[in-house]
Amino acid sequence: MPDRKRSRVAPTTITMLQEAVISARDHSYALCIRGAGTLDGMGGRVTADLDIHMTHLKGIAAFEPGDLTIGTFAGTTLAELTAVLREHRLMAVLDAPHPQQATIGGTLAGGWLGPRRHRFGRPRDAVIGTTVVMADGRIASSGGMVVKNVTGYDLSKLYIGSFGTLGILARVNFKVQPIPARIRAISARLPEHTRERVIERMQGLSGQISAALLIDGFHREIDGEDGSDGRLVVLLETSEILLEQATRDTRGALGQAGVPEATIVDLGPMDHLQRIIDAGVATIGERSITYRVLGDADDHERRSSQLSADLSRTGLRMERIVDACNGDLFVRLSDRDSRSFAGKLADCDEIVHQHFPRAIVVACTSPIRDQLTIWGEHPAAIEKMHLLKSAFDPDHRLNPGRFLEATTNG
Amino acid sequence: MIQRLTDALGADSVLHAPEDLAVYRFDGYATGATPGVVVLPRTTRDICAVMKVAKEFGVPVVARGAGTGLCGGATPGLGAIVVSFARMNRILELDIARRRVRVQPGVVNLDLSTDVARHRLFYAPDPASQRSCTIGGNIGTNAGGPHCLAYGTTTSHVLGLEVVDEHGEVFTTHIDDIGYDLTGALVGGEGTLGMVSSAWLRLTRMPQSVRVWLVAFGDIDSASETVSAILAAGIVPTALEMMDATIISAVEAVYHAGYPTDAAAVLLIESAGFEEDMERCQTDIARIARDHGALSWHAASSQRERDALWLGRKSAAGAIGSMTPNYYIQDVTVPRTKLPHALRAVEEAVRANGLRVGNVFHAGDGNLHPLIMYDKRNAYEVAAVVEAGTQILTTAIALGGTISGEHGIGSEKRETLGLVYSSDDLDPMLRLRDVFNASGLLNPEKIFPSGARCAEVR
Ligand SMILES: Cc1cc2nc3c(=O)[nH]c(=O)nc-3n(C[C@H](O)[C@H](O)[C@H](O)COP(=O)(O)OP(=O)(O)OC[C@H]3O[C@@H](n4cnc5c(N)ncnc54)[C@H](O)[C@@H]3O)c2cc1C
Numbered sequence: 001m002p003d004r005k006r007s008r009v010a011p012t013t014i015t016m017l018q019e020a021v022i023s024a025r026d027h028s029y030a031l032c033i034r035g036a037g038t039l040d041g042m043g044g045r046v047t048a049d050l051d052i053h054m055t056h057l058k059g060i061a062a063f064e065p066g067d068l069t070i071g072t073f074a075g076t077t078l079a080e081l082t083a084v085l086r087e088h089r090l091m092a093v094l095d096a097p098h099p100q101q102a103t104i105g106g107t108l109a110g111g112w113l114g115p116r117r118h119r120f121g122r123p124r125d126a127v128i129g130t131t132v133v134m135a136d137g138r139i140a141s142s143g144g145m146v147v148k149n150v151t152g153y154d155l156s157k158l159y160i161g162s163f164g165t166l167g168i169l170a171r172v173n174f175k176v177q178p179i180p181a182r183i184r185a186i187s188a189r190l191p192e193h194t195r196e197r198v199i200e201r202m203q204g205l206s207g208q209i210s211a212a213l214l215i216d217g218f219h220r221e222i223d224g225e226d227g228s229d230g231r232l233v234v235l236l237e238t239s240e241i242l243l244e245q246a247t248r249d250t251r252g253a254l255g256q257a258g259v260p261e262a263t264i265v266d267l268g269p270m271d272h273l274q275r276i277i278d279a280g281v282a283t284i285g286e287r288s289i290t291y292r293v294l295g296d297a298d299d300h301e302r303r304s305s306q307l308s309a310d311l312s313r314t315g316l317r318m319e320r321i322v323d324a325c326n327g328d329l330f331v332r333l334s335d336r337d338s339r340s341f342a343g344k345l346a347d348c349d350e351i352v353h354q355h356f357p358r359a360i361v362v363a364c365t366s367p368i369r370d371q372l373t374i375w376g377e378h379p380a381a382i383e384k385m386h387l388l389k390s391a392f393d394p395d396h397r398l399n400p401g402r403f404l405e406a407t408t409n410g
Numbered sequence: 411m412i413q414r415l416t417d418a419l420g421a422d423s424v425l426h427a428p429e430d431l432a433v434y435r436f437d438g439y440a441t442g443a444t445p446g447v448v449v450l451p452r453t454t455r456d457i458c459a460v461m462k463v464a465k466e467f468g469v470p471v472v473a474r475g476a477g478t479g480l481c482g483g484a485t486p487g488l489g490a491i492v493v494s495f496a497r498m499n500r501i502l503e504l505d506i507a508r509r510r511v512r513v514q515p516g517v518v519n520l521d522l523s524t525d526v527a528r529h530r531l532f533y534a535p536d537p538a539s540q541r542s543c544t545i546g547g548n549i550g551t552n553a554g555g556p557h558c559l560a561y562g563t564t565t566s567h568v569l570g571l572e573v574v575d576e577h578g579e580v581f582t583t584h585i586d587d588i589g590y591d592l593t594g595a596l597v598g599g600e601g602t603l604g605m606v607s608s609a610w611l612r613l614t615r616m617p618q619s620v621r622v623w624l625v626a627f628g629d630i631d632s633a634s635e636t637v638s639a640i641l642a643a644g645i646v647p648t649a650l651e652m653m654d655a656t657i658i659s660a661v662e663a664v665y666h667a668g669y670p671t672d673a674a675a676v677l678l679i680e681s682a683g684f685e686e687d688m689e690r691c692q693t694d695i696a697r698i699a700r701d702h703g704a705l706s707w708h709a710a711s712s713q714r715e716r717d718a719l720w721l722g723r724k725s726a727a728g729a730i731g732s733m734t735p736n737y738y739i740q741d742v743t744v745p746r747t748k749l750p751h752a753l754r755a756v757e758e759a760v761r762a763n764g765l766r767v768g769n770v771f772h773a774g775d776g777n778l779h780p781l782i783m784y785d786k787r788n789a790y791e792v793a794a795v796v797e798a799g800t801q802i803l804t805t806a807i808a809l810g811g812t813i814s815g816e817h818g819i820g821s822e823k824r825e826t827l828g829l830v831y832s833s834d835d836l837d838p839m840l841r842l843r844d845v846f847n848a849s850g851l852l853n854p855e856k857i858f859p860s861g862a863r864c865a866e867v868r
Binding site for chain 2: 064066067089090122134138140142144146147148149150151152153154156157160163166167179203207296376379380382383385388
């Protein structure tokens with residue numbers, strides 16, 4: 001179905017946002033809430049009358065470094081947040097793609113989960129308060145600027161991962177943490193048949209390391225050049241005193257897993273990690289699709305090898321990133337040209353879901369994307385989610401089509 | 411109704427003799443009315459059966475863990491069905507490799523940590539009541555504890571839930587589910603959103619090294635400024651607890667924990683992590699304490715000594731009980747840099763009302779617990795304690811804080827919820843409640859002010 005003609009607004013204050021929502025309500029307009037679009041590869045296409053661009057509702061609302069908390073407007077970019085905090089050697093660990101563009105609201109609403117969460121916590125655990133504009137135009141806050149709070153229900157949790165379908169995040173408060181003194185990346189080529197052992201060893205070290213990612217493919221995105229397959233990138237974040245010890249431990253563990261050599265990358269280790277995170281949503285024209293599965297890395301390793309075997313008959317190229325510490329798997333499948341890719345997509349989608357029923361699509365620009373099982377198998381409590389949606393947005397005007405809905409209009 | 415419950419659960423799981431019912435009127439804070447019946451389910455199916463009977467008869471249902479709650483969360487209304495999870499106290503599955511465990515709601519908090527200790531794991535949220543409170547109650551209140559400073563409160567350790575809803579049907583949630591984080595929304599629901607029948611919890615690895623220090627101060631301000639300074643220096647200990655002179659002398663009189671009785675306040679500080687980091691941590695914290703005028707510094711040298719220091723802290727409320735006929739524990743949180751200000755205001759509020767207070771609290775989180783001493787038989791003191799408690803709430807809000815950090819709202823603070831939230835703020839909370847509790851049978855008259863209903867849309 002072609003999009004209806006849309007108008008757009010770009011509020012710079014919460015009051016302006018509220019006015020826009022109220023006026024949309026009065027006109028029965030459906031709303032498409034837009035951040036920077038960095039996670040547009042997730043979720044369905046929104047059919048709306050009015051685009052609300054959130055990128056101008058930005059800035060720091062409150063920051064007292066000694067409290068280890070910060071309040072931000074939702075259109076603030078992740079990079080802006082990082083820069084403000086870094087001046088005080090603090091951080092909020094969101095680890096989402098394209099931080100220069102990505103907004104805080106969009107990243108949270110998209111429920112993005114990054115590789116360092118096993119160590120520093122999930123975004124949901126760092127959010128201590130939110131202010132939301134509801135579908136009917138009410139401004140509703142929950143939580144606050146304190147790190148412990150059981151005053152009323154923890155509604156912030158609901159908005160994180162809601163894809164903007166319950167309310168529009170206008171302000172988000174975080175608790176933040178000190179930046180570790182030293183950061184180092186260690187990279188290695190993985191010899192044949194070492195992956196399972198590497199995953200196991202890295203899981204054993206997960207108290208010391210902040211990320212361990214096994215990468216096949218994604219050369220352009222991560223290394224800027226073609227190279228060999230089977231790389232590992234480990235991120236260490238430690239005190240001054242522990243850095244060398246942690247390096248030795250990591251190298252030792254890799255040696256025991258059959259990886260003889262590992263290189264220290266002290267120059268821009270975070271940039272390196274960021275390129276890997278960005279790669280997770282990178283597309284190759286209209287001829288690639290990327291799935292994400294959460295769960296268990298050791299299991300994924302076996303199952304993704306079987307997937308690879310099953311996909312071989314389609315002739316699609318498979319690339320993958322395995323997050324050993326959290327158990328995430330990113331699989332990108334691509335073809336030489338977009339037309340032949342489109343022809344194989346439905347088949348490939350089915351094969352992927354045979355192996356990973358809960359795989360969701362995180363990146364794909366092929367025109368036939370909407371016909372795929374982008375959300376994988378539905379969560380067990382989907383009916384409760386539908387009830388919640390109807391209670392929060394009875395007329396289904398917030399991002400219609402973006403997330404699983406009880407009745408599909410399209 | 412009792413017959414139907416007995417048919418479903420067996421006679422030994424249904425209590426209805428008046429003397430049996432009487433003990434289920436209370437929690438750690440309030441006295442409710444006498445329930446109509448108390449049921450002791452053993453399985454999820456039992457809970458479903460109870461909910462179905464409750465629905466059929468239109469009788470409210472109140473979930474109950476150990477009843478240690480401090481906000482009147484588990485207290486029943488007259489004739490209600492109390493569902494006690496005392497018999498659902500089994501650990502169902504333990505996945506050591508992935509560090510997670512599935513438990514029934516009646517498992518006692520400390521029992522879980524004790525059970526998994528042999529795998530060098532523990533369950534991090536540790537309310538001071540952990541020897542008796544249950545996982546179900548902890549989930550109900552999103553309980554905190556001293557070690558939540560570094561590890562986060564209950565909500566960060568619940569991976570998934572199995573819940574019996576108001577219709578007696580089971581649903582499950584997991585934090586990795588795509589879409590709305592029902593797990594996160596249900597934690598802290600105080601029994602108003604469903605009955606948790608089992609939970610997947612995250613276990614934490616025991617740290618390589620643990621250090622505990624006791625630092626004494628000549629005045630409260632110096633102690634609370636030290637707390638702010640430690641955090642501002644980018645040091646996040648695993649626990650940062652404060653006790654004032656009143657608490658110190660109460661604890662010493664009963665437990666002989668080794669606290670200096672001449673101090674105006676002590677900080678109990680714990681850091682955990684890698685051995686190599688601990689020396690540095692100790693040096694930094696000691697320097698900050700010295701700069702703020704610490705009188706003495708004591709490092710526990712053995713596990714026994716550490717345990718003794720902690721026992722004093724975790725038994726403080728009990729110790730105060732020996733000093734006064736009654737005490738009321740307030741629970742507010744303020745931004746951490748506001749601690750010195752907040753403590754002065756607490757002292758003033760209590761003194762202005764002619765009462766005495768002891769402070770023992772999670773200082774690192776800015777979570778205050780003034781224990782106000784009074785005598786229930788003295789009407790003047792009862793009025794005074796209420797007044798002082800309310801003043802503390804308004805002070806906390808004025809300082810940018812909130813009216814409950816970890817104990818919950820329950821029946822105690824429902825009428826003051828409006829001090830923090832406007833009716834527009836409450837609206838989505840009521841919508842959430844009405845999705846999971848449309849019948850109103852799940853723990854009614856809790857959390858929300860009386861008369862708060864979902865206002866009509868538009
Ligand atoms: C001496 C003392 C020290 C304390 N220290 C702390 C502390 O440090 N930190 C802290 O957070 N609290 C503390 N508390 C308060 C209390 O222990 C906690 O709130 C605890 O979580 C309550 O657990 P419980 O099993 O006693 O639950 P209850 O009091 O029985 O119930 C608490 C709430 O949870 C609900 N509930 C119980 N089980 C379920 C279930 N299965 N499903 C759904 N809802 C359920 C109840 O309806 C009620 O609303 C302390 C209390 C005392 C007496």
